[in-house]
Amino acid sequence: MTITLRALLGGTALCATAGIAGAQDNVTLTVATVNNGDMIRMQGLTSEFTAANPGITVEWVTLEENILRERVTTDIATQGGQYDVLTIGTYEVPIWAKQNWLVPLEFDDAYGVDDLIPAVRDALSVDGRLYAAPFYAESAMVMYRTDLAEAAGVKIPENPTWTDIMTAAKAMTDKSKEQYGICLRGKPGWGENMAFLTAMANSYGARWFDTDWKPQFDSPEWQATLTDYLTMMNEYGPPGASSNGFNENLSLFQQGKCGIWIDATVAASFVTDPEDSTVADKVGFAKFPNKDGVDNHGNWLWAWNLAIPASSDAQDAAKTFIAWATSKGYTDLVASKEGWRAAPPGTRTSLYENPEYQKEAPFAAMTLTAINAANTQKSSVQDIPYTGGQFVAIPEFQGIGTAVGQQFSAALAGQASAADALAAAQANTTREMTRAGYIK
């Protein structure tokens, strides 16, 4: 924000105190965001917002996810006030809210807070107060090729177990045709392979830490998780899987090279888009698998959210913008311009009740089921001291998660055994948690 703008905003604040109307006149909002399709679409629709709010100008700063996180963290920590609206993930919201870095959000009745999907709303609330509004949300589910399953004579039920998945992956694999039974994330990173493996571990009954914050990689549940993951990937997965993330697997699936892909629900709209996907009309959906006897489907829940940093000096205008961008009206606007398939998914119950959306988005029902099933407040069947679904909501998790992800990715690349990778993960995490003061 420029000095002139600060002066203007200061002036407006004074006017507001004096009870003079027009508190949002001539405000420039700086919105920091990532380059995802839904965000770019919102950027393109900004003129609709500014036309309805003539006193507000919107400037966009689009950055790579990690750079954005770094920039925003620096700015908030130094009370820089460079941004008025932030695009942040479900991981940051509770951590930053507890640090008082975010402004709590309160909306009027017209906004319809009760329409927000409860699991998402809970993930963005601390002590019952909402600190960010969800722009789009996702869980994880199974996406599979119905034609390949049929040809292989296997059936993937709506609630598959890992045994079902392994059987189907084996039957669908034909490496001579570059047809791989299963594609999963292997690229190291807390938000890459560890997002998937944490969810998979949850569904195996594992947990990251016990109630004394002691890492649990030496548990039989983690051993079973990693062993089965490596077996599936080595025997039925594509070559070079240790460098495959969301985008690489998306491309493989769209090209018809994967039988099963288990990943974020948002991928469903990409793989069923006839313009980009060669298998658009041959995709079936199922719930994230669980291990036999464990009542847990991974608890993956992620949302990209809009929040206001405490350092912003245009908080009223920022709230107006967030209320617009995350409203039901915005969803309708997107649908009217680009069709219902383009509507930002996963945030509002009303979207899933809309028959037009259900008709255009074959993945709608399963997406809603997956999101509703996610419990981020208790992601493991065992007792845990943390919240978060496919991550642990503590500030140290980015570093720890990435370090563990590197060990597991190395095991996938054949550089270490599962036992070695788990032992290294256990030692590394114990050291970091002791250093951070969690383990006394």
Place this chain on the structure above:
Amino acid sequence: MARATSKNARIGWTVAAWFVALLIFFPILYTIITSLKTEQEAIAGFNLIPSFTLESYQTVQSQNNYWRPFTNSVILAVGSTLLALVVAIPAAWAMAFSPTKRTKDILMWMLSTKMMPAVAVLVPIYLIFLRTGLMDTRIGLTILLMLINLPIVVWMLYTYFREIPGEILEAARMDGASLRDEILYVLTPMAVPGIASTLLLNIILAWNEAFWTIQLTTTNAAPLSAFIASFSSPQGLFWAKLSAASTMAIAPILILGWFSQKQLVRGLTFGAVK
């Protein structure tokens, strides 16, 4: 026989030189090739034959306005370089022609400031920029980029100036030239190749700087490095678009480098053969 061997050797060296040049240039070439692919082709694996689509360029231009960051890049690169030369020419002159026993230490100290990773001083510099109102301003970044590259500029100019015989400057002085005249009309023209190559190299360094220019800008002063950074996507294919944005960002500096390569090489090898 001897001639044949030397001809063979020459061919061998030429081939080796071309190979090394191609190896160094290959990442840039592959970026350009990728920018002409569809997103599916770009992520599909190594392939040197694109489908020659300009789709990514159109998307990049429709999503972000190229000219604003381009203008900022030009202002920052040229501005910081000229400012650095204004400061560095007198400094290098003093060290080259009136050295003291501390000159070497000062030069080493200047170089040592380049040894610390930039991120180590991020918070203090961020706070200084905030408190002085320099955040997201071209002037703030111009000064910062000048300071970052100053040690290299001073070192390079010092090396070039040392090649110029001090007697020539003495002669000018005997003819009544003032200090200003001596630097402007005697030293500078003689060191033109060196100054030119320093200028070009510094413009390239400032143009490519991608830490401070991203950390200290939001919208007003964001140059092409920030423009490129905006095309990476965590969910959605982006390699072709990112390559198109990168090609658009490096094209001006590549063209500048191509036209000034003789000057650059001459400057960089200045004094090597006497």
